[in-house]
Amino acid sequence: MTLTLSGISKSFDDFTAVHPLDLTIPEGSFFALLGASGCGKTTTLRMIAGLEEPSAGRILLGDDDITRLPPHKRPVNTVFQNYALFPHLDIAENVAFGLRRRGIKNVRAQVAEMLDLVQLGDLARRRPRQLSGGQQQRVALARALINRPRVLLLDEPLGALDLKLRRQMQLELKRIQTEVGITFVHVTHDQEEAMTMADSVAVMYQGRVEQLGPPADLYENPRSTFVANFLGTSNLVEAKVLAGQDTAGTASAGLRVEVPGADGALRVPPDRCSAGDTEPGAMVLVGIRPEKIALVSAEEAATVPDGHNRLTGRIKDAGYLGVSWQYQVETPAGAELTVYAQNLERDSRLTAGAPVVLHWRPAHTFALDAAQDAAAGEETL
Template identity: 70%
Template sequence: MTETASTSRGGGDVRLTGISKTYGSFQAVRPLDLTVPQGSFFALLGASGCGKTTTLRMIAGLEDPTTGTVHLGDKDVTDLPPYKRPVNTVFQSYALFPHLDIYENVAFGLRRRGIKSVREDVGAMLDLVQLGDFAKRKPHQLSGGQQQRVAVARALINRPQVLLLDEPLGALDLKLRRQMQLELKRIQTEVGITFVHVTHDQEEAMTMADTVAVMNAGRVEQLGAPADLYENPKTTFVANFLGTSNLIEAEIAGKHGDDVVVTAGGAKLLLPAGRCAAPTASGGKLLIGVRPEKISLTHADDAGVIPAGRNRVTGRIADSSFIGVSTQYVIDSPVGPGLEVYAQNIERDTRLVPGAEVVLHWNPAHSFGLDAEQSPLAGTVGVGAVDEEVS
């Protein structure tokens, strides 16, 4: 678990140095360093109460940091009020003016700054968000997704250095939310402005962001590209919060080339030493992790056809759920109860039903190792996160 986090790419549009926020005895954001690369789509991801919204509000100037500084580009804006910072914020509540049509909603920021000729800029911005034909409609005549795009256009027309998005898609239904994820990413790519996006939705962050900072209890737990965070979690919180992980308590038996050899429930398993975020001394403990979709499931009668060199454990199917694209199995095994396996519905084996004896097997390269001192439940629903949101 880290107190600081930073990116390795060039200069940043947003630089937080030693930033923290305390409310009385409650530390909403612990001291952290964070750099958001210029022109990137950056996500602050975490459960309610993790400090992500407070961090965003300190960037916007809506909260004063207890310690640390906020730089936008090369300028220290820590003591500047919100209206003097080159940022705009889009909230979950679109905050559109109901009595103004879409054109005037988007033009509002320009008119407020005394700009008389707004037609070209407003037209271009409405075209960017694909609402050029809706200029004369009122907000109540638009869908939720369209209203959100108007809110984005209204924020972008002021040409901010950074656009802050605070759970902007939270009020939309699932299908519309997924469409808007792609829309926001397209818009960000076209305009090239730095986006900092706060969300509790793991899929949303991974779909949209170039870089994700996973926050927990006021600190950045891990930072990186979505695929790297998913494939190489460094803590049990990240492993569980980003999708689902099977975490098996194991004892380290030694090394075999570049692999660590562990034993669990009578099974010998391998994992790459380079994917171990834990000490690997013989006799020690670690948690060996593997994602459910990385595991293959074979009926025990066919165990002889499993290729050599794969990690394998035996078990019995306790439950199964058909969800369309895949079937999700729950397996009780000597290495632990409740192992999860996701199998694509391509050629279903009708013998794989509750009660069946099976072998779970996977490529050792898909395993990762975590410190066994951590709770294997951290990051699951209701575990490992603060319940109180401070905004």
């Protein structure tokens, strides 16, 4: 059944935690509410669970209005960050707890099925303290799934795990969701977590959904500076729109913009322009992701492919990250650009102080409204 939030909002006295929002979450999908602390994502989840009463709006599961139903009457279960396992019960009894509360006596087969699903069948008689953090998280998941909810809510379920284990559990959660086919609604502040697992992501900011869509679309086509900066890293540079549209290559009506230090006009595809005013002379923010930029020494400028967007600059700092090198490049555009270069064969001339040329395909460029705060989303965690 489709989960629908229609005009749902929540206020606490004179503070609005969630402004009226509309969301449609398809049945069987993995949906993520992503944002920094205080953005309203957990409050939204709690309203779905019935733990907070909406100030306005409706929550529908299929055609059923569940807005005023108490939590125990909703076909919804929640997995929290702290797992809340019973330390005096073994794993099998923890998983069986919900069924036994409903008066179901013969639970052995269902418990075994759930433990096999989360790959803990051989640990059924252990106590929670004998398990790792990731194993405890899977027990909490099995305990929620055994009740066969229509919707499973996950409130920062991986937040207590270390980085390596968290990445392993991201893949496990996606595998389990695909196997059981239940709608998962996942709250997280971790961009990588949302991008790895979710079919769709709603990026929330100050109680509103800033942008909604598949992870790749949000990353490649941000519609605001907050989304551009919050999902990964973006280089944003002020530019002036030039007269005449770009008609090179396959672009039929793209923007041509002028940036100090650019070797000619930069080009922006028409489908990657979210700027408000694009008349000649208007100012826009031109964006490019660090991994999309190639870097060559000034001596190699002639090797830059024709048609690429180009900027000159000077390396301020070069840092080794293992899988890549990170360069900070000062440019006449008035902005310091970040470049990620895969750790293959590094040009030894690319050191601090070296003059360089940055270049990238126009198709990787996007443009946003210059009236926005170019730093929005950078300091939110």
